[in-house]
Amino acid sequence: MSDAAALPRLLAGPAGAGPGTVDLDGHLALHGLPALDRDAAAGLADAADRAGLHGRGGAAFPTARKLRALAGARGPLRLRSLAVVANGAEAEPASRKDRVLLARSPHLVLDGLQLAALALGAQRAWIAVPEGAAAVRAAIDVALAERARAGRDAVAVAVATVPPRFVAGEERSLVHALNGGPPIPTAARPWQRGVDGSPTLVQNVETLAHLALIAARGPEWFRAVGDPGEPGSALVTVTGAIPGVDDAAVGAPTGEPPVLGVGDAAVGRPLREPASGPLGTPRPDVREVPVGTPLRNLVAGPFQALLAGGYAGGWLSPAAAAGARLLRADLVPLGATTGCGALVALPQWACPVAETARLARWLAGESAGQCGPCVFGLDAIAAALQSLRGPRPPRRDPLPDLRRWCGEVAGRGACGHPDGGVRMVRSALRVFAAELDDHARRGARDRCSAEPFLPLPAVLPPLPLRTARPRGAAREGPLRAARPRDGERGPITRSAA
């Protein structure tokens, strides 16, 4: 039995095997449960609870709580069974870990999916993969065929592809898409009304892989690495300033060297990559590390700032990053998040104002278009940041408006998309305060004309939806003109009750 604290776990392969997909025989030899049946799934929620497993998709919801909430649920009229969905959509552009996991260890994910289905008595299962990720799709198809021949799966698994829209990976969007609608978050909650109206469990593929290992090795084994408050290992995607990989990284990281995982060469998704700057095209690298690893072990200097938690995460100054660990307890108070484990190091040559503006514009464009504060707020924020990129300073200082809009937009959408956008912008207002102020007073500087750094997906046409329109704002007339202020009564007569 291997040392409990040894890594990698999720990305492990049989001794002597190469970096490719771990097939069913290899998986069983390494860590697979001999048979997936109700006994194997008994007590899954309790095991997840003792292990302290939290979702690895970004929201970090306690997995045991989700499983228990659904264990008591029953489909409408007791005719429909529950459904389980493995979410490998990975619409976060800065993240590659789900693709790498699916291509490397599909059987771990599929075991976790089966165990969750057995534990809940679900009879329908899906696995969602990104559209166009050929290597991932191939690995999943081969793995499902192997499992069919071996008779391993009690519940048949269907494969669904998800378009590369940012909100499409959100669990309600996924359910909506599986129900035949557009991939946007609806008001319905999957654990009450999900696929075909049945209560549905949606879990990130990495979470399911951890669940399979917990079922095989036990909760204490899971806790042997990581932090007592946030235990286990996690997959991270690091872009830029990768120790030992990027030529520009100077000095060795302190502490233990990071555990290198499987490179993403086989499973990359083509992005519209920017023309190479001094550091070349940024290339993401995926590795498995203990939760709570110091960030300085993952990202070598020098860098200008670190974006932690993906494109809707938070910027950290080098000093803050040097003192922080990959832990929600460290990163959330700093205005960032662990998210799906995506870290992007901004090189010295990039313009932080330009990059923040590009990100904000992209986030605004990725709105599902359902909620006014998100559609109009993120758009206004993006336009304000864009006004700082011109050679001359903007006529009107956009920073006070920016701060006000950030305060007004967060929490007023149906999903967390505007909150993520605001988090990223607020962190930029803090970390890049001097740069933003300089741009507001003097316009763009020399380095603003450098090539863009952050890879952004090609812009897709907007979803064909009713676009949120402020009808009230468009109206003129006595109601608008006589709008009351500060608690005074309006023209519409309100007779006393």
Place this chain on the structure above:
Amino acid sequence: MSRRDAKRLAIDPIACDAHGLCAELLPELIARDDWGYPLLDGRPVPPELKVHARRAVAACPTLALKLAAAEQRARTRAPTGRRP
């Protein structure tokens, strides 16, 4: 005001189309942002404004405005276990 009677306003952001009747009828509790969408301050509805709050809820053309018991504020977003 007993805790049981306390009510809070909530808005379904998908249904809301910024018609603005709620802000007209209840300006004490509902303001509008730069794009006409309602801003709530989150306070429970004081007893003297309850009838006006109910009237505002009834007036909303898209049924986006809701009044719910303060302890279980009408949640229009799934609990994600995370705070922005």
